[in-house]
Amino acid sequence: xxxxxQTPKHLITATGQRVTxxxxxxxxxxxxxWYQQSLDQGLQFLIHYYNGEERAKGNILERFSAQQxxxxxSELNLSSLELGDSALYFCASTQGGLSETQYxxxxxxxxxx
Amino acid sequence: DQQVKQNSPSLxxxxxxxxxxxxxxxxSMFDYFLWYKKYPAEGPTFLISISSIKDKNxxxxxxxxxxxxxxxxxxxxxxxxxxxxAVYFCAASGADKLIFGTGTRLQVFP
Numbered sequence: 001x002x003x004x005x006q007t008p009k010h011l012i013t014a015t016g017q018r019v020t021x022x023x024x025x026x027x028x029x030x031x032x033x034w035y036q037q038s039l040d041q042g043l044q045f046l047i048h049y050y051n052g053e054e055r056a057k058g059n060i061l062e063r064f065s066a067q068q069x070x071x072x073x074s075e076l077n078l079s080s081l082e083l084g085d086s087a088l089y090f091c092a093s094t095q096g097g098l099s100e101t102q103y104x105x106x107x108x109x110x111x112x113x
Numbered sequence: 114d115q116q117v118k119q120n121s122p123s124l125x126x127x128x129x130x131x132x133x134x135x136x137x138x139x140x141s142m143f144d145y146f147l148w149y150k151k152y153p154a155e156g157p158t159f160l161i162s163i164s165s166i167k168d169k170n171x172x173x174x175x176x177x178x179x180x181x182x183x184x185x186x187x188x189x190x191x192x193x194x195x196x197x198x199a200v201y202f203c204a205a206s207g208a209d210k211l212i213f214g215t216g217t218r219l220q221v222f223p
Contacts, residue, residue, distance in 0.1 A: 002156060033211070042117075042202060042215035043157070056209045090156050098206045101147070104156030 003027065004093050004105035012111045018079040021108045025072055025093030031055070032074040033102060034066055037088040049074055050097070078110070086112045116140045117205050119214035126221050132190040134217050136203035139184060143205035143212075148177060148188045151200045151216070160201070161188070193221045 003026035013019055025032050034046040036059075045058035049068035060066075063081075068074040078085060088109050092102035118137045126132045134148075144165040149157035163170040163177045163186065170177050176189045190197055200216045 002158065004156070035213075042119075043204075043213035045211055045213070058210075092156075098145075098209065098211050101159040101162065102211075104149075104158065106154070106156050 002103040002105065004091060004103050006089075006091055006105035006108050008108060009106065010109050010111075012113065013081060014113055015081055015083060017081050017112075018077065019081065019110065021076040021078070021089050021091075021110075023074045023076070023091030023093075023105055025074070025091075026103055029093035029095050029103070030072065031094045031096060032068055032072070033092045033094075034060075034074070034076050035090045035092065037090065037107075038084075038086075041087075043090065046076070048098075055097075081112045083112050086110055115215075116143075117203060117212045117214040119201075119203060119217050121217050122215070123218040123220070126193045126219065128195055128221055128223050129192045132188075132193045132197065132219055132221065134188040134190075134201050134203075134219065136186045136188075136214055137184060138186075138205045138212075140205070140207065140210075140212075141184070142210075143207040145206040146177070146179060146186050147204045147206070148175075149202045149204060149213075150197075151202065157202060190219075193219075195221050195223065197221050 005024045030051045035043040046060040048056040092104045094100040147162040148160040151157040204213045
């Protein structure tokens with residue numbers, strides 16, 4: 001158990017819909033990172049938040065957005081969903097920045113039908 | 114543009130032998146490298162890391178080698194055990210980026 005929690009575990013929705021994925025970092029960690037893993041793909045970095053502020057953006061689509069709240073949990077919002085958005089979405093946390101070991105949550109499996 | 118490449122999607126090794134997983138990168142700005150292991154239905158877990166100022170880091174059965182001139186790193190597992198069967202991701206960090214490779218599925222058979 002990494003100490004990072006993600007909800008929901010599974011999500012099935014239809015094209016055009018909007019979903020919200022939630023992540024709670026390990027106690028004491030200020031950074032949250034979001035990743036997407038599609039079939040046969042590596043982990044694609046989406047976005048990094050540190051203590052409520054966006055720090056870095058990766059390959060995140062404009063239809064996707066994220067935020068980190070004062071209690072440090074984070075939400076990833078995916079809108080106008082397409083079939084290709086079906087993937088595993090992981091969040092990870094660290095105390096500070098990228099040079100630290102990231103602790104990953106169990107992931108949310110999103111299926112868009 | 115794949116900055117971190119794991120060219121072998123899978124590797125099969127007999128129990129007790131050495132497993133060698135390889136990773137190549139293209140960006141010389143990367144200064145910290147990590148290996149993660151992933152079991153099905155779980156998030157990746159950290160295995161071992163190496164800073165660019167070193168060329169080797171060892172932790173028990175796991176050793177990571179870094180060849181900066183070749184922009185290549187490798188993970189050696191010796192001896193390999195059936196419980197090591199998983200997908201292994203290498204990752205490279207630097208300049209506010211953390212890039213993962215596509216993973217190598219290791220199968221250790223008895």
